[in-house]
Amino acid sequence: MLGLFTRKPGTDAAPRQVAPTKGGRVVRVVRAGFDSAVTNEHNRRHWSNADGLSADAAASPEIRRTVRNRARYEVANNSYARGIVLTLANDVIGIGPRLKLLTDSADANQRIEREFTRWAKAIRLPEKLRTMRMARAQDGEAFLVLTDNPRLPTPIKLDVRLVEADRVTTPDLLTLLDGSVDGIVFDDLGNPVEYHVLKEHPGGTGSATLGFEYDRVPAEAVIHFFRVDRAGQSRGIPDITPALPLFAQLRGYTLAVLGAAEAAADFAGILYTDAPANGEAESVEPMDSIELEARSLLTMPGGWKMAQVQAEQPSTTYAEFKRELLNEIARCLNMPFNVAAGNSSGYNYASGRLDHQTYFKSIRVGSIRYNHHHSSHAPARRWRVPPSGSVRPASTSPPAAWGERP
Secondary structure, three states, X not given: OHHHHOOOOOOOOOOOOOOOEEOOEEOOOOOOOOHHHOOOOOOOOOOOOOOOOOHHHHOOHHHHHHHHHHHHHHHHHOHHHHHHHHHHHHHHHOOOOOOOOOOOOXXXXXXXXXXXXXXXXXXXXXXXXXXHHHHHHHOOEEEEEEEEOOOOOOOOOEEEEEEOHHHEOOOOHHHHOOOEEOOEEEOOOOOEEEEEEEOOOOOOOOHHHHOOOEEEEEHHHEEEEEOOOOOOOOOOOOOOHHHHHHHHHHHHHHHHHHHHHHHHHOOOOEEEOOOOOOOOOOOOOOOOOOOOOOXXXXXXXXXXXXXXXXXXXXXXXHHHHHHHHHHHHHHOOOOOHHHHHOOOOOOOHHHHHHHHHHHHHHHHHXXXXXXXXXXXXXXXXXXXXXXXXXXXXXXXXXXXXXXXXX
């Protein structure tokens, strides 16, 4: 039986493929592929973590928590990471949004714009927006909850409350329901219906008693600010995620260079001799240390010389390596090197302007969804402008979201 499936002697070559025919003509079959799809011993380890998970499965709560904590740690302890995130928030938000109305009534335009400025200052809107942009860079997302604050010294009592991404989650079995993605409930069309916000931060001091209690906040009163990188993505990951290993390399290399330089500087000098072992040089205890006095004249043992340790670090490529690493780190944010490093010494004016074009273009593209029109939408619906007199709050206007999911 087994012999039926063995080749005859002299037929080791691959079997000949017969080209199919169509209408009496021979149709040649072209077999092609992609080199990137080939897996061999050279690239197997590199592609070992590649998977086919969905957007929400790849950004699972555990993965987002780990990446979020590492990004926060790096921003808190790395001056470059802190400066990059602060610069990005300052460049995107600036001094805050300004309202510009173009209705037919110039007097109404001025009064509403003036009241909007008072209201934004009362709720510290620019500061909250800058914190929100920093949170998207290091946390991946930010949540603004629209609430009523009767203590505001303005006609409109609408306030915005920042909520960290850790608090938006569903700690019970509702996460197993269809249309629910870690704290967000969606309808059949993919629109958010409600958000589950924990009453206490999971890492707070009161989380032991309130860790599983949460509020159901309607989607109309929540602004979810994050960047959608994949279709079907419901939660965000930090903008600096691709740069986290590079930040670690930058700090590790800097500490290693500093350690080597300090080790060389710790020794005032060493004693050495050119004499052979058991030669004419006087006997000296090896690895012994000698206390030296400043501005003193010393005598050396016979046959021995004194020399200082030559420092090899930092090398001449130290600055170049840090520059290339910072350039790669800032690329994921479309930020040029001179902005990320705060150093334009190697630039001329034309090069600086050319690099800034891509940076500010990415800021304009990212702010289209959350522009001044969306930022002023909710408070504008809370005002009622009479033909004359002062601006008064509208009697009936439910809280309205300023924007939607990007």
